[in-house]
Amino acid sequence: TQQLLSKPSRDAPRARPCRVTTADRKVRKGVTAHSLKDLISKVCDILRLKDKRFSLVLEEDGTMVETEEYFQTLAADTVFMVLQKGQKWQSPSEQQRNRY
Amino acid sequence: TQQLLSKPSRDAPRARPCRVTTADRKVRKGVTAHSLKDLISKVCDILRLKDKRFSLVLEEDGTMVETEEYFQTLAADTVFMVLQKGQKWQSPSEQQRNRY
Numbered sequence: 001t002q003q004l005l006s007k008p009s010r011d012a013p014r015a016r017p018c019r020v021t022t023a024d025r026k027v028r029k030g031v032t033a034h035s036l037k038d039l040i041s042k043v044c045d046i047l048r049l050k051d052k053r054f055s056l057v058l059e060e061d062g063t064m065v066e067t068e069e070y071f072q073t074l075a076a077d078t079v080f081m082v083l084q085k086g087q088k089w090q091s092p093s094e095q096q097r098n099r100y
Numbered sequence: 101t102q103q104l105l106s107k108p109s110r111d112a113p114r115a116r117p118c119r120v121t122t123a124d125r126k127v128r129k130g131v132t133a134h135s136l137k138d139l140i141s142k143v144c145d146i147l148r149l150k151d152k153r154f155s156l157v158l159e160e161d162g163t164m165v166e167t168e169e170y171f172q173t174l175a176a177d178t179v180f181m182v183l184q185k186g187q188k189w190q191s192p193s194e195q196q197r198n199r200y
Contacts, residue, residue: 063119063128066146070130073117073176 019079021059022047023087025095028079036071043082054084062089119179121159122147123187125195128179136171143182154184162189 015032020043029046033039036056044050056065059079065071081089090098115132120143129146133139136156144150156165159179165171181189190198 057128058130061119061128063130065130067131069115069132070117073115073132 016076019059019077020046021079021081023081023083023089025059025081025092036065036068039071039080043080047082049082049084052084054082056080057083057089061091116176119159119177120146121179121181123181123183123189125159125181125192136165136168139171139180143180147182149182149184152184154182156180157183157189161191 015034015038018031018033018039019028020031020039021028027047031039031042031046033042040056043054043056057063057080058065058074059081062081065074065080083089115134115138118131118133118139119128120131120139121128127147131139131142131146133142140156143154143156157163157180158165159181162181165174165180183189
């Protein structure tokens with residue numbers, strides 16, 4: 001259940017559901033990941049980012065997720081945004097304004 | 101669930117998720133910390149502030165966080181702002197105005 005998935009595990013981290021979106025918020029995909037390393041590798045595959053540098057931030061406020069420890073504290077179904085070189089996090093409203 | 105993660109532990113303080121931002125709010129990173137001392141040491145590393153003096157305040161209203169006791173009462177995912185010498189807390193709207 002939701003509770004079981006979100007509770008930080010004491011032993012081996014279980015694969016948790018994550019959502020991944022692009023910087024323009026036009027693509028949004030669900031994946032599961034045991035770890036930040038695992039998530040990075042899956043993002044690489046599903047968004048075809050092989051050999052491209054990117055960072056992962058929280059979609060809600062652009063917080064950079066750089067450590068396994070911090071990743072493990074995040075709730076199930078956290079939405080991650082993929083930022084490639086030159087891209088920066090924007091709030092949904094900023095993005096809306098800049099689009100027109 | 102979210103509640104389980106946010107509840108301050110009664111015994112050994114668990115590493116809690118924190119978000120750290122710079123005074124200009126341009127960098128925002130997720131870290132975990134067991135204590136205020138731990139957070140200060142991690143901030144030092146991730147923002148490369150070795151040998152620089154800084155203080156930690158709450159991003160929402162500039163409240164200075166100076167004691168371990170107060171730190172332990174803060175919720176998971178509290179956003180801390182790092183103020184270096186000469187920097188002062190500004191509200192997001194003040195900051196926006198001063199930027200242009």
